[in-house]
Amino acid sequence: MTKKKVPFLNREISWLYFNERVLQEAADESVPLIERIKFLSIFSSNLDEFYRVRVATINRLANLNEKSKALLGFNPKKVLNEIKNIVVRQERRFEQLFQATLINELAQNRIFILNDTQLNVSRGEFVRNHFRDRILSNLVPILIDLDKPFPELKDRFLYFFVRLFKKGSKNKRYALIELPQDLPRFLILPETNGLKFIILAEDIIKYCMNDIFYIFDYDELDAFSIQVTRDAELDIDKNISDKFIEELKTSLDKRRKGKPMRLLYDTEMPFDMLSVLVAKIKIEAESLIPGNRYHRFGDFIRFPNVGSPTLEYPPTPPLKVLGLHRTESIIDKIATKDYLINLPYQSYDYIILFLREAAIDPKVTEINITLYRLAENSRVINALINAAKNGKLVKVVVELKARFDENANIYWSNRLEEEGVQVNYGLTDYKVHSKICLVKRMERGRAVYYANLATGNFNEKTAKLYCDHSIFTAKREITRDLVKLFSALNNHTVAKGFKHLIVSPLESRNKFYRLIDREIRSAKAGKAAYLLLKVNSLADEGVVNKLYQASNAGVKVKLIVRGICCLIPGIKGFSENITVISIIDKFLEHARVYIFGNQGKEEMYLSSADLMSRNFEHRVEVGFPVLDDDVRQEIRDIIDFQLQDNVKARDITKLNNNRYHKNRLGTKVRAQVNTYNYLKNKHQQD
Structure with missing residues (x-):
């Protein structure tokens, strides 16, 4: 009998199906117009990173021998071809949305x-004066000699490829x-008769x-925009040493010169021009992506709203947390009970106030914190520096290998060290991705500890957009x-033997499996058993297999997965339960929540x-x-809203096919x- x-x-x-859900938001007529343009921007930025990292990785794997491909479980070249087919289809949809729909609605x-x-x-004169005053001196055209190497195109920079000729001449x-x-x-051009004009x-x-x-x-001058996306994966020695930062800086410089993964070109470009470009860049056929007139569409996240405020989502001012006050000690409050901050609905200021209080409290002697991604003008950093100046022992683990935030983290590390903070650059073989402060x-006469633990970064900028707890x-x-x-x-070591925390890389997988196995035993014993997991990505094969095992045992499994989901639900003999x-909506769902039935407790x-291999092992x-109990119930209530969502949830x-989730509820649940609204009502201050 063959194994299924x-x-x-x-x-x-x-992942591409996830990004299509982002594209759906741009197509959703209930979404305000400027926000729809921003969703196109997010789609585009996502795709840029996808090519820089994931397609770059698959491209490298395509050179493996057949035996190695068999161990991978998929054919890299076949996947690259499938990626291109999906991306070309999505880019057509993107172009249709922008040109035929959103521009008309504007x-x-x-x-x-x-x-x-x-x-x-008159507008032409305005534009020409702006060009001569503000732009011309910043442009340096390079004349191309076809007999010499083509200039290096920088990663994600915008270029014009220009053809110059004289009528009647073949030169x-x-x-x-x-x-x-x-x-x-x-x-923004001068307004005329109530009409608003924007030019790129x-x-x-x-x-x-x-x-x-x-x-x-x-x-005759013909000019067409192009953009190259390059392999952005770092190639660095894993040895954490005094030279590590210099090695990292060198690798970041090389990132701009990685292999071209994608050439986006204006489809209006004549074939003979495109042929010259492709031959000189030496780009492979599957990396050639017909695009629209405007590339690096990620910049459209800053598209100016020159119209009505109703063209954007109404503001949602951050809410207060019942029991916490700006003029009362947060540490004293935490000593009596746990407090939950639901971001971005509630104010991130509470985390800043906690750190600032610790920085000036005479009884506080030490602060430990892990930092992964930081805001540009970080109040977290300022609080830590103030703590060091006030004589506290401040120990910060900064993850220099946080992808695309490496330069910022190098800068902040230097600032912290200059101010007397003890900076630890993480571990040789593992990224420190935890979000913890102690x-x-x-x-x-005795040490008492106060902690903040979170699902998202100590970053007050992303805390306005990311849903985290x-x-x-x-x-204790x-x-x-x-x-x-x-x-x-x-x-500089990893530890195990934790009694209450689930810590990677040494213990998470086994502890997570044991929690699932407990539900499996309950189901096999005829008792109610369920799992409810909310994550950004589910891609670990071991976890997928364990969830299939739970489903087959009768465990009811409900998953909320924003992005990658390699598990396929509804397959007979595997995932019927x-x-x-x-959920894709105004805010980015970022929290990771694991709920286990545990026989009614x-x-x-x-x-x-x-739930990805890297999170368990690396x-x-x-x-x-x-x-x-109160905190747990509040999170459970929020999760229940998500399970009931019939406006922004997709099955x-x-x-x-990313069909919108429908249920039997008579009213719309977003x-x-x-x-x-729930948090606003529950946390009304006295």
Whole structure:
């Protein structure tokens, strides 16, 4: 009897289905118009990173021999081909949405995006003056000699590929123009009769192209935008040493010169120009992606709203937390009970106030914290520096290998060290991805600890957009384990033997499996058994197999997975008891919540970890139990809103068609709106 193949969706393909859900938001007519443009921007930025990292990795794997490919479980070249087919289809949908739908809807709101062919005399003069005053001196065209190597195109920079010729002549010259990254992308033109006009930098340059090449005797200039996305994976020695930061800086410099993974080009570009470009860049066929007129669409996240405020989501001012006050000691409050901050619905200021209080409290002697991604003007950093200046022992684990945040983290590390903070650059073989802080306070001659543990980063900027849970606690079950964990991290080691925390890389997998196995035993004994897991990504084969095992035993499994989901629900003999939904809405669902039925004594854990192999084996992650009954119920209520969502939730099925989730509820349930209103009512201050 042959063993049935375990259903497992390729993670790259699953990710593309996730990004299609982002594209759905841009198509959703109930979403305000400017927000729909921003969702196109998010889709584009996501795709850039996907090519820089994931496609780059698959491309490297494509060179493996057949035996190695068999061990992978998939054919890299076949996956690359499937990726291109899906991306080309999505790019067509993207272009249709932008050009045929959103631009028309902007026009209905008396807002017009003009290109270089649509300027009248007065607006043309305004644009030309702006070009000569603000742009021209920043442009350096490069004339191309086809007999010499082509200039190196930088990763994600915008370029014009230009063809110059004289009518009646067969002689053609080519040029390249690089657009500076700090060049403002949008110019608001003077309003006329209540009509608003916006033009992009590319169209300004195209309109004024003759001003760039005026010294040449050419009467025909054709210019088309292009963008190259390169392999951005770091290639560094894993040895953490005094030279590590220098090695990292060198690798970051090399990142711009990685192998081209994708060439986005304007589909209006003539074939002979495209042929010259492809031959000179030496890019492979599957990496050639026909795009639209405007590339690096990620910049559209800053698209100016020159119309009504109703074209954007109404503001949701951060709410207060009942019992916590700006003029009362947070530490004193935490000593009596746990407090939960639900971001971004509630204010991130409570975390800053906790750190600031620790920085000036005479009884506080030590602060330990892990930092992964930080805000540009970090108040977290300022609080830690103030603590060091006030004589506290401040120990910070900074993860220098946080992808695309390496330069920022190097900068902050230097700032901290200059101010007397002890900076630990993490571990040789593992990223420190946990989000934990521990404050030591001397009370009546003994050490008492206060902690903050979260599902998201100590980053006040992303805390305005990401849905996360952050818990304050002084419970000794938690703080004792944290003392042990920070002791190990500060000694550049990993630890095990934690009683209450679930810590990667040494213990998470086994502890997680044991919690699932407990539900399996309950189901086999005829008792009610269930799992409810909320994560960003589910891609670990071991976990997928364990969940299939639970389903087959009769455990009811409900999953909320925003992004990658390699598990395929609804497959007979594997996943008949598993349902999966994904929620894409105004805020980014980022929290990781693990709930286990436990025979009626429900247990809940929050975590910094997704269900991916890297989180189990290559990162220091922390899962922590929610021990306070009130806090646990509040999180459960929020999870229930998400399970009931019939507005922004999509069903993840074997069809991968991202159908919106429907249920029997008579009223519309939009989880993020319900959550905000629920917290607003529950936490009304006295």
